[in-house]
Amino acid sequence: MAISELQMGLVGAGGIVVVCIFAFNKWQERKQRKQAELAAGGGAQAPVLSEMPADQGTRTRMEPVIGGEAAARAQPSAKTLSDASARRVPPLLPPEVDERADWVVRIESIEPVVAGRLWQASAQPLETITKPVRWFGFSDLDNRWESIGANSGNSYHWVCAALQLVDRRGPAGDADLNRLADGLQHMCDMFMAIPSVPAKGEALVRAAELDRFCAGVDIQIGVNVVAREHLFVGTKLRGLAEVAGLELWSDGCFHARDELGNSLFVLSNLEPNLFVAEDMRTLTTQGVTLMLDVPRVADGVRVFERMMSLAQQLADGLNGAVVDDNRSPFGEKAVGLIRAQIEQFQGQMGEYGIAPGSVLARRLFS
Structure with missing residues (x-):
């Protein structure tokens, strides 16, 4: 069957459209590649998804960080993070602490902090607490918790404060736990440390039960x-x-x-x-x-x-x-x-x- 001039024209136009689409895709691909190179500071060419190994295409995407270089400088260094990951995680409680009788707040600091400075920073906020508070620092060198005080000169990544829940004056109250938690949070804000505060309600119930037993004997x-x-x-x-x-x-x-x-x-x-x-x-x-x-x-x-x-x-x-x-x-x-x-x-x-x-x-x- 003879092909009319109209049909020939339509076939030619279709071919041109396909070529244009292909060229546009290539142009977009080159544009994205250039942008990636500029973002990387002119380094090696970043592979497009089709050129990546099969196991890399599904990796978690990294979101951009607001603040650029200033935000990057505020993050811990690679060495600091490496040292932190290499440190031993201390036992949950020092052996001198009893979870039945103490309310323990653990504190972690990326950079080691001198124990005496922590003590001094928390002295005033905690001075109105009616129960004894003992302090311990975890020695990375000796792999053990050790008692610390106002004059302790050693530095620690891990510290804990243990509030005694019961003595002969009675059980600790909600006010004591709140004062300790608030005082330690204030201290941690000063030293860029992170406190781990346990549940208060459970501790108060435990204190009341222990106090009743102690009163009976x-x-x-x-x-x-x-x-x-x-x-x-x-x-x-x-x-x-x-x-x-x-x-x-x-x-x-x-x-x-x-x-x-x-x-x-x-x-x-x-x-x-x-x-x-x-x-x-x-x-x-x-x-x-x-x-x-x-x-x-x-x-x-x-x-x-x-x-x-x-x-x-x-x-x-x-x-x-x-x-x-x-x-x-x-x-x-x-x-x-x-x-x-x-x-x-x-x-x-x-x-x-x-x-x-x-x-x-x-x-x-x-």
Whole structure:
């Protein structure tokens, strides 16, 4: 069949259109390539998608950063990021911290910060907190948490602040947790650090429960040695106490100590005056009191028996009598009841996971 001039014209026009489309696509491709080269500072030619290896076409796209070179300079250097990724992530809590009794805020800093500077920066914001706050820094060199204070000169990437939730004044309140969180956030803003603040509601519930338990086992046993006829003389009293291994501390009491130096029980003046070494030569008193703080000692029955033995030694040496707070004589029946109480309460502490006389027990019952 013959092809008319009209048909030939249409075929030619179609070919021209196809050529134009192909040329336009090539021009767009070259334009995009030029733009990529200019953006790269005239470096090597950036491949178009069709020229990339198959596994690169699906990689995550990098979004542009507002601010250009200034924003790029504000980012951590490659070496800083490399050092950060190479650092060991510390254990969640220092061994001295107990998650039942402490509310712990961990702080991470890309650049190491001197511990003393952190302490000083947070001192004023945290001074109104009613509970003890302890600080720890993670040593990258020794791979361990270590206690830090106002004069600590070491630098750390990881620091944590531990707020004690319970003591003998009661549980921590919402105000204490808020003051700690706000104070640490202010400090972190100064040093470009990042705090990790745990849930407050859960900590408050935990504190209330722990405080209820502690209140139920918090007992102190006291026994008095009172003069029968003549007042006790300070020099003789001091001599008997020191022979028994007690030491006069700055709090005005004689202390019996364990092998670690912790106080087991105290001997104090029954009268308001404290015992002072320089005044013992002229001191006279109507009596003394021996006091055992049951949750703060291990093996409470043994410590109680030692305390009662000393009370009797003092009574014999000073011509006194061993009595209770009502001035009634201490008999074997009363001693037996006290032994049973000590065993009961210290047993409850052990079942709850707070060993009597442990570091945790001494913190909670302070």
